Amino acid sequence: KQLSYYRLSGYWHTLLKEPKKEHIFKDGATFNQAFKLYCFDRELRLLLLNQIEKIEISVRAALAYEASLNWGTFWLSEKDNFSSFSKYTSTVSKIFGELKRSQEVFLEEFNNTYIDEFPP
Known part of the structure; x- marks a missing residue:
């Protein structure tokens, strides 16, 4: 080594x-x-x-x-669960970035099975 x-x-x-x-x-x-x-x-x-x-x-x-x-299951995608709209949009942007970057099998299965944007 x-x-x-x-x-x-x-x-x-x-x-x-x-x-x-x-x-x-x-x-x-x-x-x-x-x-x-x-x-x-x-x-x-x-x-x-x-x-x-x-x-x-x-x-x-x-x-x-x-x-x-x-x-609820999709709490992270509900803007009412955030203290401000900017925190919501920032969080959603980070999540989308991570979802695109990820190669996890469960995410592929989720995307093939459900129409929701975010996995639970």
Whole structure:
């Protein structure tokens, strides 16, 4: 796998002797230690992002569920559900952009089955 010098340099910075511009490791410090720090950071980041994704999906589902109960299935396409017309048009514009960009199978199925502009 490829890993750039600049990506890894942040991990060995604390392992360098002063002046750091000379790029000489402190006694006992090694390039391998810097690489292990990078690997640890990468694994930790992946674990955290995985958990954050689960939280995001749960929050989105809860929001959609509650909004649908209160304002109906297509609540997001009703301008009366927004505090101003400009917020409504801005939101609808963003949604259309995302719908056009998305390649989700469920959206294709929705578009082939229903005439509504927005999926529930």
